[in-house]
Amino acid sequence: MSILVNTDTKLLVQGVGNFGRFHADRSVAYGTNLVGAVHPSRAGQTEIFEGETDHSGVPGRPDTYHVEAPIFYTVREAVEATGANATVIFVPGPFAGDAIMEAADAEIPLIICITEGIAIMDMVRVKRYLAGKPTRLIGPNCPGVITPHECRIGIMPGYIHKAGRVGVVSRSGTLTYEAVHQLTQNGLGQTTAVGIGGDPVNGTNFVDVLKMFNDDPATEGVVMIGEIGGTAEEEAAAWIKANMKKPVAGFIAGTTAPPGKRMGHAGAIISGGKGTAADKMAALTDAGVVIAPTPTDMGAAMMEAMKKREVA
Amino acid sequence: MKIHEYQAKELMKARGIAVPEGQVARTVEEAVAAVRPLVEGSGNPVVVLKSQIHAGGRGKGRFKEHPEVAGVSVITDGIRGGVRATEERVRELAKLMLGSTLETVQTGPEGKQVNRLYLEAGVDIERELYVSVVLDRETGRNVMIASTEGGVEIEEVAEHTPEKILREPIDPLTGLANFQAARLAHGLGLTGDALKNGVRFLKALAQTAEELDADLLEINPLVVTKQGQVMALDGKMSFDNNALFRHKNITEMRDPSEEDPAEIEAGNFGLSFIKLDGTIGCLVNGAGLAMATMDIIKHEGGEPANFLDVGGGATTENVTAAFKIITKDPNVRGIFVNIFGGIMKCDTIANGVVEAVQQVGLEVPLVVRLEGTNVDLGKQIISGAGIPGVVSADDMRDGAQKIVELAR
Numbered sequence: 001m002s003i004l005v006n007t008d009t010k011l012l013v014q015g016v017g018n019f020g021r022f023h024a025d026r027s028v029a030y031g032t033n034l035v036g037a038v039h040p041s042r043a044g045q046t047e048i049f050e051g052e053t054d055h056s057g058v059p060g061r062p063d064t065y066h067v068e069a070p071i072f073y074t075v076r077e078a079v080e081a082t083g084a085n086a087t088v089i090f091v092p093g094p095f096a097g098d099a100i101m102e103a104a105d106a107e108i109p110l111i112i113c114i115t116e117g118i119a120i121m122d123m124v125r126v127k128r129y130l131a132g133k134p135t136r137l138i139g140p141n142c143p144g145v146i147t148p149h150e151c152r153i154g155i156m157p158g159y160i161h162k163a164g165r166v167g168v169v170s171r172s173g174t175l176t177y178e179a180v181h182q183l184t185q186n187g188l189g190q191t192t193a194v195g196i197g198g199d200p201v202n203g204t205n206f207v208d209v210l211k212m213f214n215d216d217p218a219t220e221g222v223v224m225i226g227e228i229g230g231t232a233e234e235e236a237a238a239w240i241k242a243n244m245k246k247p248v249a250g251f252i253a254g255t256t257a258p259p260g261k262r263m264g265h266a267g268a269i270i271s272g273g274k275g276t277a278a279d280k281m282a283a284l285t286d287a288g289v290v291i292a293p294t295p296t297d298m299g300a301a302m303m304e305a306m307k308k309r310e311v312a
Numbered sequence: 313m314k315i316h317e318y319q320a321k322e323l324m325k326a327r328g329i330a331v332p333e334g335q336v337a338r339t340v341e342e343a344v345a346a347v348r349p350l351v352e353g354s355g356n357p358v359v360v361l362k363s364q365i366h367a368g369g370r371g372k373g374r375f376k377e378h379p380e381v382a383g384v385s386v387i388t389d390g391i392r393g394g395v396r397a398t399e400e401r402v403r404e405l406a407k408l409m410l411g412s413t414l415e416t417v418q419t420g421p422e423g424k425q426v427n428r429l430y431l432e433a434g435v436d437i438e439r440e441l442y443v444s445v446v447l448d449r450e451t452g453r454n455v456m457i458a459s460t461e462g463g464v465e466i467e468e469v470a471e472h473t474p475e476k477i478l479r480e481p482i483d484p485l486t487g488l489a490n491f492q493a494a495r496l497a498h499g500l501g502l503t504g505d506a507l508k509n510g511v512r513f514l515k516a517l518a519q520t521a522e523e524l525d526a527d528l529l530e531i532n533p534l535v536v537t538k539q540g541q542v543m544a545l546d547g548k549m550s551f552d553n554n555a556l557f558r559h560k561n562i563t564e565m566r567d568p569s570e571e572d573p574a575e576i577e578a579g580n581f582g583l584s585f586i587k588l589d590g591t592i593g594c595l596v597n598g599a600g601l602a603m604a605t606m607d608i609i610k611h612e613g614g615e616p617a618n619f620l621d622v623g624g625g626a627t628t629e630n631v632t633a634a635f636k637i638i639t640k641d642p643n644v645r646g647i648f649v650n651i652f653g654g655i656m657k658c659d660t661i662a663n664g665v666v667e668a669v670q671q672v673g674l675e676v677p678l679v680v681r682l683e684g685t686n687v688d689l690g691k692q693i694i695s696g697a698g699i700p701g702v703v704s705a706d707d708m709r710d711g712a713q714k715i716v717e718l719a720r
Contacts, residue, residue, distance in 0.1 A: 121555060254604075296708050
C-alpha cells in the first residue's frame with residue numbers, strides 16, 4: 001500500500017518544454033504510466049519517450065522503453081481520450097496557476113505542480129478556485145510524489161528510493177532526497193514520499209498528508225521535514241498530538257537563518273511571533289516527535305522513534 | 313522588492329487612495345523649489361521633510377554626521393515667517409541630510425545613505441490609526457489588519473493589547489466586501505464623513521494590494537484629519553518578485569542603492585543569495601538544503617558566509633557566477649558545494665565548478681559533496697579536471713566536518 005500514487009496512476013504531463021520533457025522521460029523510464037501530454041502549441045503531435053529502462057523503478061520490465069504520448073490542446077480533451085487520473089505541471093510560473101485551474105476544471109483528482117515562481121496572488125486565486133472541488137493539488141514549487149517501484153511523478157532522482165515502511169512529507173525538495181536516501185540506507189525504505197512545496201500558499205499541507213499516512217496500513221512511521229516561516233509545522237504538531245497513531249521523526253531547517261530576511265514586517269502579527277525553528281521544534285517535541293539534530297540524522301531519528309513505539 | 317515611501321504614495325494616489333500632497337527631491341535646489349507649490353496648494357504653512365530610505369524607524373533615526381538632525385523633520389517656521397522662512401529651513405536641513413548617513417533601529421549601526429528627500433504638505437491630524445494588508449498563510453488569503461493604535465510598532469500592539477487588532481480576511485473572488493470595510497471603519501471609531509471616507513479608503517487599499525501583487529502594504533499611521541479626511545501619512549509597500557513580470561512600472565522603481573551588490577548580481581543569474589558574516593561559503597541546490605547546510609556547518613563548529621541556492625534551472629554559467637560571487641567575499645576561507653541533484657543535474661554543477669575554478673582560480677579549500685541525478689558523471693568531471701585542493705565528501709556531515717577543519 002501507499003498513498004496518492006501507485007501502478008493504477010495514469011499520468012498526463014502539462015508542459016513538455018526541455019525541463020518538462022526531461023523529467024517526464026525520467027518518469028517513463030521509471031515505469032510510470034504516462035498516457036498523454038498537454039502543450040497547446042504542439043497539439044496533434046506525438047511526444048516520443050525512449051531509452052534505457054530505469055530498473056530502480058517498476059520491476060519486471062524489458063531493458064528499453066518506447067512510449068508514444070499524444071499531445072493535446074486542452075486538458076479536458078486529454079482526459080477524455082486517455083482516462084488520465086493524475087497530471088504533473090511543468091508550465092512556467094506566469095501560466096502555471098491557469099494550468100492548475102484547467103486541470104481542476106477537467107476534474108482530474110490529483111494535480112502535482114512542480115513549477116517554481118508562481119505569483120502569490122495567482123495561488124490565492126487558485127486555492128479559492130479549488131475550494132469545494134474534488135481535486136487534490138500537491139505543490140507548487142515541490143519535487144512531486146513517488147511510491148517506490150510503482151510510480152514516480154516529478155523531479156526526484158528515482159534510484160535513491162526503495163519500497164518500505166516509512167512515509168516522507170516535506171516542504172523542501174532536496175531535504176526530501178536526503179531523508180529518502182537515509183531511509184534507503186538504513187533499510188526502512190519508503191511507502192510514499194510527498195513534497196508539499198516551499199511556497200507560502202500551497203494545495204496540500206502537512207496535516208493532509210499526515211492523515212493519509214495515518215490511514216495507510218503499510219506506513220509504520222513518518223518523517224516530516226519543515227522549515228522556518230509560517231505555522232504549518234505547529235499545526236501539524238497539534239494534529240499529531242491529538243490523532244497520530246504512528247511514530248513521527250522530524251527535522252526543521254533554518255536554525256541559523258538570520259531573522260527578518262524575507263519575513264514581512266506585519267507578517268509577524270499573523271503568526272503571533274511564531275515561525276522560528278526553535279518554536280517549531282518545541283511544538284513537535286511536545287507532540288512526541290523525535291527531532292533530528294542535523295539533516296544527516298533523519299533516518300536515525302526515524303529508527304529511534306519507531307523503537308520507542310516498539311514497531312522497529 | 314521594496315520601494316520608497318514617495319513611490320508607494322505615487323502608486324496609491326494614482327489609485328484613488330488619499331495621501332498628502334508631496335514632491336520628491338534629489339538635490340537641495342529641488343527641495344527648496346518644492347516648498348512654494350506645496351504650501352500654496354495645501355493652504356497649510358507646515359511642511360514635512362522626510363528621508364527616503366527603505367528601512368523603517370526614520371522618524372526617530374539620527375544622521376551620523378549630524379546627530380542633531382532627525383530622519384524626518386516637521387518644519388513649522390512658515391507659520392510665522394511665511395514661505396520664505398520655510399524655504400530657508402528646508403535649504404539648511406536638506407544640505408545636512410542629502411548624502412549623509414541615517415541610522416535607525418532597522419538600518420543597523422552602519423546606517424544608510426540618504427539620496428532622496430520627500431517634501432510633504434502638513435496635515436491637521438485628529439487621530440492616528442493603523443492598517444495593513446498581508447498574506448495569511450494559514451488561510452491562503454490576504455487579510456486586512458487595522459488598529460486604533462497608529463504610529464507605534466504593530467508587533468507591540470499585537471503582543472500587549474491583541475484585542476485592539478481588527479482583522480478581515482479578503483476573499484479573492486469578491487475583494488474586501490463593503491460590509492467588511494464598514495465593520496473595520498466602525499471598529500476604528502470613525503463617524504460621519506470620516507466613516508464614509510474610511511470605507512472608501514480601505515476598499516481601495518485592499519484592491520491595490522491585490523492588483524499590484526503587493527506582499528506587504530502597510531499604512532502607519534493612517535490619519536483622520538480635523539476636516540474628516542482619511543489619508544495615508546506613511547506608506548510601506550513591497551512586492552512579490554514572482555509577479556513583477558506583469559508590473560513594468562513597479563519594476564522601474566527598484567533602487568539598487570538599497571540592495572546588497574552581491575545579492576543583485578546573484579539575482580541577475582537567478583540565484584538566491586543572502587550574505588552572512590561567517591567564513592565558509594556555501595553553494596547548494598534547494599532552499600531547504602541550503603538552510604540545512606548552514607545549520608550543519610554551525611553544528612560542526614563553523615560559521616556560514618552565505619546562503620546560496622542555485623535553484624533548479626541553473627546552467628553551468630549560473631553555477632560559475634555563483635562560485636565567483638562566493639569567492640569575492642574576502643571573509644571566505646573555504647567553500648562547501650553541497651548538491652543533491654533532482655532538477656539540478658550533478659554534471660551541470662560539476663562543469664560550473666570546474667569552469668569557475670579555471671576562470672578565477674581557487675585560493676581556499678573546496679569540499680564537494682554530490683548526490684542524485686547524474687552523480688557519477690558529476691564526480692568524474694570533478695576528478696577528471698584535476699583541480700588541486702578539492703576534497704570530495706561522502707555525505708553532508710562528512711562534508712561539513714571536512715570544510716570546517718580545512719577552513720580553520
